Amino acid sequence: MNKHSHLRRRRRGLTVAGAVLFSCVLFSMSQTGQPPKPVEIDILVMHPGLNRSEATEWILFQSSDEQGFPVEYYLDVPSVICGDSQCDIITVRLFWDPLGNVVRYSFPEGGTLTKRGHKQFTDADHSKLLQILQDRESSMKNVAATDVVSPAEAQTGDEIDGASGATLLSDKSAIVPGAVYTCYNLWHWANSDIQETILSISEDKMTNEQLLQYLASERQERMAFAIEQLTERGAGDAATTQAVFELALQGNVELASRGLEYFESRGADTYYVAIEKLFAQSAEKQRVLYLSSLNATDLEAPAGFYDRLSTSLSSLESYYEVHLLLNLMNARNPSSAAVASNTLPLLESKSFLIGRKAYNFLMEEELAPEQTARLDAFQQKNADRL
Numbered sequence: 461m462n463k464h465s466h467l468r469r470r471r472r473g474l475t476v477a478g479a480v481l482f483s484c485v486l487f488s489m490s491q492t493g494q495p496p497k498p499v500e501i502d503i504l505v506m507h508p509g510l511n512r513s514e515a516t517e518w519i520l521f522q523s524s525d526e527q528g529f530p531v532e533y534y535l536d537v538p539s540v541i542c543g544d545s546q547c548d549i550i551t552v553r554l555f556w557d558p559l560g561n562v563v564r565y566s567f568p569e570g571g572t573l574t575k576r577g578h579k580q581f582t583d584a585d586h587s588k589l590l591q592i593l594q595d596r597e598s599s600m601k602n603v604a605a606t607d608v609v610s611p612a613e614a615q616t617g618d619e620i621d622g623a624s625g626a627t628l629l630s631d632k633s634a635i636v637p638g639a640v641y642t643c644y645n646l647w648h649w650a651n652s653d654i655q656e657t658i659l660s661i662s663e664d665k666m667t668n669e670q671l672l673q674y675l676a677s678e679r680q681e682r683m684a685f686a687i688e689q690l691t692e693r694g695a696g697d698a699a700t701t702q703a704v705f706e707l708a709l710q711g712n713v714e715l716a717s718r719g720l721e722y723f724e725s726r727g728a729d730t731y732y733v734a735i736e737k738l739f740a741q742s743a744e745k746q747r748v749l750y751l752s753s754l755n756a757t758d759l760e761a762p763a764g765f766y767d768r769l770s771t772s773l774s775s776l777e778s779y780y781e782v783h784l785l786l787n788l789m790n791a792r793n794p795s796s797a798a799v800a801s802n803t804l805p806l807l808e809s810k811s812f813l814i815g816r817k818a819y820n821f822l823m824e825e826e827l828a829p830e831q832t833a834r835l836d837a838f839q840q841k842n843a844d845r846l
Contacts, residue, residue, distance in 0.1 A: 498523050498534075503657050509605040509645050520654065522661065529670045530558045533658050537649045539573055540642050548574045552646060554593075558662040559685055560655030562593045565646075575638030585636050592634060592643055593650040599634045600647045608644050668695050675703045680715070683707060687718040691725050701726070705734055709741060716746045720753045728759040739769065744778050751784040755791065766793035770802040779813045782806065786821045800825045807838045812845065819846070 499522040504515035522533050533556045538549050550571040555564045573581040573589070581589070592598060635643045666689065674686035687707070690700055708719025716738070723734040739750050754761075766789060776782050789799050803825075806818035819838050827835065839846060 496524055496528075501657075501661070503654065505649075505652050505654060507645075507648050507652060509648060515653070520657065527670075528665075529667070530662050530665055532557055532563065533654075533661075535649070535654060536568060537646070540645050548578060554646070554650055556650075556655065556658050558658065558666070559681060560658040560662075561681070562590070562650045564590065565593070573639065573642060575636060575642070577638075579638070581636070581639070585639070589636055589639075589643060589646070592636070593647055595634075596651055598647055598651075600644050601651070603644070605644065608641060663689060668693065668700065671695075672700065672703055675707055680712075683711065683715055684718055687715070687722055691718075691722045694725070696726050696730070701730065701734075705737070708734075709738060713745050713749055716742070716749055720749070724753070724757060724759065728762070731757070731759055732762055732765055736765065736768065739772065744781060747776075747781055748778075748784065751781065751788055755784070755788055761792065767796055767798040770796070770799040773802050774805050779811060779817065782814050782817055786817060790821070790824075795826060797826075800827060800831065804831060804834055807834060812842070816842070816846065 501520045501522060503518055503520045505518050506515045510516060518535060518537075520533055520535050523531050525531050534553050536551050536553050539552045540549050550567060550573070551569045552573070553566045553568045554562060555566070557563050573585070575581065575585070668690065671686040671689050674682040677683060677686075687704055690704065704719050704722050708716045708723075711719075719738075720731075720735070723731045735750050735754065739747055742750070770785070770789060770793075773782065773785060776785070786803065789796065793799060800822060803818050803821055807815050807822075809815045809818070815838065819835065819842075822831075822835050
């Protein structure tokens with residue numbers, strides 16, 4: 461499961477000419493120390509409203525800060541793709557962040573968007589449109605332009621032909637009333653192959669330094685992207701390893717999972733040192749994640765690792781954690797006297813389920829006489845429940 465799978469899209473749409481221009485401008489910036497002018501990048505875009513079977517050429521602009529880090533991208537597009545004279549068409553400038561998320565729009569040549577009857581968008585209309593553009597899973601995703609409305613009716617939103625169009629109109633969250641085709645047109649610009657191109661450029665041009673800044677951004681998507689890129693690049697310096705560790709420790713389960721992928725990619729030593737420290741300091745959900753990772757990894761554990769891990773048994777309150785850890789011991793560290801010794805206190809657990817799990821585990825172990833006596837005592841006490 462990867463909630464951020466859209467971050468791993470295949471790279472396409474960036475032309476050779478655009479790539480050459482991009483490199484030239486970055487070189488110029490490095491000589492002056494000043495933020496460069498926006499970089500022009502030739503791209504190919506498929507838009508359903510253009511009614512063409514092939515992608516068309518457009519110019520995407522990329523802005524950087526004074527260090528050359530990508531900050532945002534923008535593209536100028538028509539507000540409506542219209543086949544007659546009944547549409548008010550203005551230029552809309554769409555802005556994306558370095559991960560391909562729409563962040564805002566503007567009108568570089570003036571004017572504003574209009575809806576039925578040539579009424580201008582209100583502030584509320586603009587706010588709603590931005591929310592629509594930021595919804596990658598909008599119902600517009602699977603609606604053909606011909607099913608939405610004809611060009612002559614583009615601004616009315618009242619006469620819709622086709623089941624898909626009717627479905628779109630019924631979803632009031634997906635449109636600004638009176639501007640259906642404008643919403644449809646701009647959504648498909650905002651959520652086109654441009655996002656893949658932007659992400660591809662950012663992957664290529666971001667330095668490890670900027671990725672470390674992303675780790676500290678407190679924005680989930682940026683943190684996940686940074687860990688993924690640092691993993692793919694094999695960044696293993698001490699600062700990066702510590703930053704990923706802190707994020708895995710303090711973040712949610714998804715970020716902890718990304719952290720594990722990073723540590724595992726660095727080899728057995730880094731992986732087992734990190735997971736031992738994380739397990740001792742984390743909450744239940746993260747500990748379950750770590751136990752599942754240990755069960756799945758092919759990396760060989762260092763001597764004594766599982767014996768040390770078993771010392772945490774007495775502090776676990778969840779039956780599921782105990783269940784996973786003892787199963788892991790059976791698979792990875794069988795017949796360990798240390799594990800058996802650390803499991804015995806669980807026979808006194810307030811949870812009968814935990815006690816029974818420990819009992820069944822110890823029944824398969826070689827025990828000292830005094831340990832066997834404790835096992836027998838548990839069996840006699842709970843004979844009717846075992």
